[in-house]
Amino acid sequence: MNQEPLNPGDDAAPGTPGTGEDICPVCGGTGTIGDAACTNCGGSGKVIHGIGGA
Ligand SMILES: [Zn+2]
Numbered sequence: 001m002n003q004e005p006l007n008p009g010d011d012a013a014p015g016t017p018g019t020g021e022d023i024c025p026v027c028g029g030t031g032t033i034g035d036a037a038c039t040n041c042g043g044s045g046k047v048i049h050g051i052g053g054a
Pocket residue numbers: 024025026027028029030031032038039040041042043044045046
């Protein structure tokens with residue numbers, strides 16, 4: 001299995017149990033900040049966050 005590189009805003013790899021996608025708080029889900037790609041989410045506009053308290 002290939003492990004995809006995580007973006008800085010990700011808590012875990014996509015599909016990890018107990019985690020889910022959330023809107024990137026840095027770019028607000030747009031994937032860009034001004035003219036540049038958001039580095040927190042890698043330009044996807046979404047980040048992976050843990051659900052509940054782990
Ligand atoms: Zn972002």
